[in-house]
Amino acid sequence: MTSEPQDDHWQAANQAPGGHVPAPDEPPRPVPERPVGLAVVGAGYWGPKLVRNAQQTRALRLHWLCDLDEAKARAVLGEYSTVEATASYRRVLADERVGAVAVATPAGAHYALVRAALEAGKHVLVEKPITTSAAEAEELVDLAERRGLVLMCDHTFCYTPAVRRIRELVHGGEIGDVQFFDSVRINLGLVQPDVDVLWDLAPHDLSILDFVLPPGVEPVGVSVQGADPIGAGRACVAYLTVRLSNGALAHCHVNWLSPTKVRTTLIGGSRRTLVWDDLNPQARLAVHDRGVDLTPPDQLTDEIRHRALISYRVGEMVAPALVEQEALRNVMAEFAAAITEGRAPLTDGRAGVRVLQLLEAASLSLELGGVTVPVGAAVRAGAEAR
Incomplete structure (x- = not known):
């Protein structure tokens, strides 16, 4: 994973513009006429796995791998890859070919990156946890719903x-x-x-x-x-x-x-x-x-x-x-299907909010020594503190 975004590219990006349950033996979904253009953000531990599975998912077409360390991104892609590497998130979001973004950075960077992508009109797949707080996650869910965009959490084990x-x-x-x-x-x-x-x-x-x-x-x-x-x-x-x-x-x-x-x-x-x-x-x-x-x-x-x-x-x-199936391949297929079918993915943003509330x-x-805390109480306490 990459470090939390600090440079001008990433700061500029922050200012940039329930579903079908397939059976384990269900046949592959039909491939859309135009694959969904995708960019992966983060070339650390999880990003290369997303890259590999995106390239093997016919309903997706990977255009970019974005990372603060552009050399690391290029090393992940290899010398002969047709996918472009960049350190500029603004450049990725400005690309009209990109309809979706997969975020695989440290959790502290998720909120800014996901919000920038949604505001740019991109669908988003984000690694767990969706953000570092349920309140921030709810903001992103509301934004995605207002704009009619898919916001999906990469709860990988749910796709095994x-x-x-x-x-x-x-x-x-x-x-x-x-x-x-x-x-x-x-x-x-x-x-x-x-x-x-x-x-x-x-x-x-x-x-x-x-x-x-x-x-x-x-x-x-x-x-x-x-x-x-x-x-x-x-x-x-x-x-x-x-x-x-x-x-x-x-x-x-x-x-x-x-x-x-x-x-x-x-x-x-x-x-x-x-x-x-x-x-x-x-x-x-x-x-x-x-x-x-x-x-x-x-x-x-x-x-x-x-x-x-x-x-x-x-x-x-x-x-x-x-x-036996690779769970992450099923994640990428579900992300593409939710976008093309105009529906909520199995693990949508609200699932991410519920996990954060827990x-x-x-x-x-x-912190309180093991007392039972009602679900949602921490969110309410934080809101009252603000």
């Missing part, structure tokens, strides 16, 4: 075949009512210099939670316990709990200090439980017909009243077949 299938199973009612969500995202490093482990790792799990929750179930409160055992000056280990509107709990464990890497998510339902192990390519997703049944009150008889009302269900485990509530809870 496993998570898309999880969403289908949850929304389709196959697992019954959601009873718990439990995720573990731990590894050794990298300790970030500007954010804590919550803002580094938890956005992945919170975006997945937002993506798969069924309609009518939403987060209402957040509490966090965190620790800094190595003296890094920020939380390196954290346990985040989200209380849901249906009474269920979602729990996320994030950790920079674990010697082993774990990426698992369990979603328990009243009928079935889903287990997603992203590090197990042989069986990433398993559906367990195991759980606890409670006899409904209207079915109680005198005989049943004298016995335990709880019974344990032990059934089969099924591992659905999933077609992160801000989590930070406030951590």
Whole structure:
């Protein structure tokens, strides 16, 4: 990733002018007659991945790679690339061939870059988090909606075949009512210099939670316990709990200090439980017909009243077949499709706002010693302070 924009080009740029859910095995979308012209901003860690996937997406045509370090951008593109490299964001936004911009810079630069692109009439794909505050994100969402532009968040994990299938199973009612969500995202490093482990790792799990929750179930409160055992000056280990509107709990464990890497998510339902192990390519997703049944009150008889009302269900485990696909390729295809079809993308700007509201509530809870903070309370507190 590049550093936060500081030069005249980037400062000038700041002054420049719910959707279709494809099945994992859905055939490719038709390619529009005129591919959407695209510019990628940022040649750091994520930018080159966007470049590669954009060039392999027939519905997009990449014209520019923009970075403060133009030499780095040229190195990413290679000697024979037809894509142009530049350090001038103003030049990119002035190009009439460019209909969309993909932003892959540090989060602190997102607001200015995304706003400039929207004001220039460009659709925008932005890396997570959409901005560093929910209030700023809401401004961008409102601006995009007023101008009829697509604003999409690159919540990459939501475009993996496993998570898309999880969403289908949850929304389709196959697992019954959601009873718990439990995720573990731990590894050794990298300790970030500007954010804590919550803002580094938890956005992945919170975006997945937002993506798969069924309609009518939403987060209402957040509490966090965190620790800094190595003296890094920020939380390196954290346990985040989200209380849901249906009474269920979602729990996320994030950790920079674990010697082993774990990426698992369990979603328990009243009928079935889903287990997603992203590090197990042989069986990433398993559906367990195991759980606890409670006899409904209207079915109680005198005989049943004298016995335990709880019974344990032990059934089969099924591992659905999933077609291995690169998630970022699906991100780029969804971005292009949302633009050409004139609809909201699966992970639109409002999804980005909801994730930021959870992160801000989590930070406030951590600051207050782990108390439960209502979702949106941090936004309201900030507005009152201003």
